[in-house]
Amino acid sequence: MDYFDRFAIPHPSPAIYASMVAIGLTVIAILIGLTYFKKWSYLWREWLTTVDHKRIGIMYIIAALLMLFRGGVDALMMRAQTAVPDNKLLDAQHYNEVFTTHGVVMIIFMAMPFIYALMNFVVPLQIGARDVAFPRLNALSFWLFFMGAMLFNISFVIGGSPDAGWTSYFPLAGNDFSQSVGTNYYLMSIQIAGIGTLISGINFVTTIFKMRAPGMKLMKMPMFTWTALITNAIVVFAFPVLTVTLLLGTMDRLFGTHIFSMTNGGMDMLWANLFWVWGHPEVYILILPAFGIYSEIISTFSRRNLYGYTSMVASIVIISFFSFLVWTHHFYTMGQGPLTNSIFSITTMAIAIPTGIKIFNWLLTMRKGKIEFTVPMLYSVGFIPIFTIGGVTGVMLGMASADYQYHNTMFLVAHFHYTIIPGVVFAMLAGLTYWWPKMFGFMLNERIGKWAFWFIAIGFNVTFFPMFFTGLDGQARRMYTYSEASGYGPLNMLSFVGAVGLAIGFALIVYNVYYSTRHSSRNIGSDPWDARTLEWATQTPVQSYNFARTPHVDSIEAFWDYKKKGQPLFKGSIEKIHMPNNSGVPFIMSCIFFVWGFSFIFSMWIPAIITTIAIFACMAHRSFEKDDGYYIPVEEIEATEKDSEVLADENR
Amino acid sequence: MKRKLTLLSLVIGILAVLAGCEPVMVLDPKGPQAETISNVIWISIATMAIVVIAVFALLVYVIVKYRASKQDEDYEPPHIEGNPIVESIIVGIPIIIIIFLSIVTVRSTYEVEATPKGYEDQKPLVVYASSSDWKWHFSYPEENIETVNYLYIPTDRALEFRLYSYGPITSFWIPQLGGQKYAMSDMITTLHLAADVPGEYMGRNANFSGKGFAENIFHVEAMPADEFDKWVEEVRATAEPLTEDKFAELLEPGHLGQMTFSGTHLEFLPPPEGHNHGTKHSHEGEHDTDDAHGDVDTDHSAHK
Amino acid sequence: MSELFPRKQVMGFVFSLVLTAAALTVYFLDVSFAVGMTILLATAFIQAAVQLVGFMHAGESEDKVAIYANIYYGIAIALVTIFGTLLILVWDM
């Protein structure tokens, strides 16, 4: 029986038992539902084994939204606990677990899949490609991320969640101070998801370098594709650092090495250093695709071309390099000398320059435009002032001397939410609404969408603006409670009220999906927003081969010029199209990875060895496999395209 | 409509300040270091306000003037690639702002990392502040006394805190006297502070360190030098001595109230002086500090 | 492409051996730390370049620019990471 004790929750509470039951019931309901409606083979054929970038993108969206709500519930619990002084809603241990999982889930399992969702769906369409460079690897990336996320989430019912913060600083996260398996979950699940992300990075860089439509030179790429390229380049060089950091952490926790320990020469500062060598570029991995999305949306709904295209490109390239030069600003107070701090202060503030260029370019794009306030545009316009506040407080935090006072306080918490929420969440909601018709063939309701936007925008400000003040008043972050005498009560209550507003906003988005699925018109043509880039030149819903004929590009806004100036876009006749076969291997291999991670978490060495061998067996299988894909014959393409052209013409 | 948002932020801001009724701690400095930082913060707020106002004004202008509902049905927005002059302005002005702020930052960073201005000529009071789960131990080597969870300091005298930890990384922070600094297990970090005004201040560990983190607070009292000396005398005369066993007991995880001892733990449990604790190699001069474990090396700051 | 004798490979191999021998001088001769490090940095990076260009044919395909950009970027970031880490944790601590 002792063997099974390790799987028990170290700090049980009624809430956890209730969620265990809820999770169990949901799983059973899904299984029964799938069996009853005989959907198993559909699920396997069309989704679990798919290598189609569009379907993978949609699966990323579903996973990201699920995680958004998981992380959101964590957030609500935190704000509820700190709403009043000396609150007893959560105890310290539980609160520590909640803010740790909130951070990890939101960054690694919500923001990352969300950007990959949109990149997956949009990038190949925007560059006029049939798919990504390595479709099979793309499926593997998704499933590795998914299994990593699932592994992280079961920590909550088996063995206990991590409780050392999302930064997981050693020695607090070491065996001495964190005896439960929580941190093992952190290390293994992020490792698995991180490998998936690294593979995606390689995949997309190759795709964008090699698979652009004829004529689309680098400087004729749409801005979202540019940001995707740069983002993935950062991924390629930043994620190996995370891999090594997590590996070293795992060695310390499971194999007794002394890399980050307090004795035998170990160095706790090294974890902080390595973590942020990855961690800061990660911030730009999240924000750059958002910049790309805003560029597309602002340009579309201002009915103007993007102002200063060249300087926009230059600024993201500069940001990508600088993102690797600033990591020290996360620990100015660690004791290094003023020389180091001064150098990194200057590099940190310097990043504000290219970012500022982007803000002004968007404003100049709207100038002389004809601005339509659709939901995506509302998010984009709302992003500018909020992100500006986030940006300028970022410059303030970048000043080393002043950071000695901001560090570890609610001021910092306010700052990074002021950058990440408009920078990622707004962008993802904007992008989702914008590309939704391309994905699903109908539009989301504008009225509900606008209500949701206002709830989110106002709720967000009410939640996070007060934190600037409590931070300056000495409220440290990650405190599960505070005394009444401290005077933090009223402002924290205000934050809680704002958080409820945010929750209502997100609930409205869910309702909007439900409402629009039932009531929206399906007859929207292929280009409902009158947009400018190539993804709108295909038919809706997009066929598996994306483009019947490969587009030929002569300008930055080839599709716009095709619509307005009659510039030819599709040349030549329809030819047979080569497509990759579906494969179950990525899914199966990721399932093995799940067991592999689980075995390591609980130090179960026999299954760990077996699964390691099984993973390599999958790779060997792939090496020997002969898979040449298949061809779609011309007649079939012509049959599908006939309907679409009629539909497209009606709309123009 | 964006104005609504701006207005809202303003209203919240005003409310927040009113709710506080008194200035927030960081901007209510009681010592030279905190004052330096507070000035830097005000300079940065003022500078950044220019950026914020410029962006907000431009934004309001474009969304009011160029919204579709205000334009002709057949208005066709022009195609503009960009303009070198405009683009050099939006690059140039931020560069100037960043250069200005860089100068401010570098100067103030060197300032807060050194003995406070105006106190350079006097010998600082050295206090070893060490954290354990979840309390603070303050050792006064020269006075030969030690306290737990409270800190008495003389005003108008430079203070030199030597920080280290018996557990996870913590961060020693007295917002009204100056910035924070980490305390770690394998090396000592130094923090220079001073108090100008007598009074009671809040001090805390600002870096998350586990279950008892929220209550990891200490009480700071600054008093004139003669009162401080009197207190030291009194402690020496009345407090029980700190023994090795007693200290081991104090290190157990948990919370404690305020305690006072004569003698310090530095004698039997030397702090991790020197920069590379637990190493064999000897680089220029670090070796002597490594060996000086038994005694308190007050010249240590010279190494910084 | 059609020449039978692998001239490039043989030259690269000989060159590698020479560079390895040169690097070994820091072990067999009594050199100062600075001189030793200079020798090692020079021999290591030249050898890496020989492998990259001579053996790995980095510059032969149409994607030459992308490949070199990728390698240079990687090396630049790698050096920043290594020296930045040393600056923070060793030299300026």
Added chain:
Amino acid sequence: MKTDNSLPLEYGTEQNKLNILGFWIFLGAEVMLFATLFATYFTLEHRTGSGPAGAEIFEITPVLIETILLLTSSFTIGLGVHAMRLGRKNAMMTFFAVTLLLGLAFLGVEIYEFTHYVHVGAGLQVSAFTGILLTTLGTHGAHVTVGLFWGLFIIMQVKKRGLTPETANKSFIFSLYWHFLDVVWIFIFSFIYLKGMM
């Protein structure tokens, strides 16, 4: 699949070109992986706790043998690719096999080296220095081990399927991997061993 005959076989199809560029980008990621290990190693190099320092445990002979083995294997796989481009399947397979044998010998010496370290009290758990030393060497060694299996599979495929655009592509990519491991070893040799013994 269309095959372009003006280029070497391994570049013959579009997918082949994608594979080669993709692998180069993967190698860029590997550069960062090893750079992080090196950064950690240099930081912890002198933090030996109560364990031995590098100079006390490193031995020049096995290290030199490993270096020569790996350098030679890098040469032979270069010859293998050369033979492949001349269309000489058997010569190519022989060179690949020799490469793998040299790799196997390298691994053998490395295993000897590891047991030696453990023997002289420099095991994984002794100090920060020994921990990161063995992790760094172990990561490289693991790469070589994976390479051995991979190379073996490729030889088998070439034997069975002949030199097609697909197998040539795989062989060429494997050669890139192997050369890269040699480059990493050069840095380990220079900055871990020689610097440590200097």
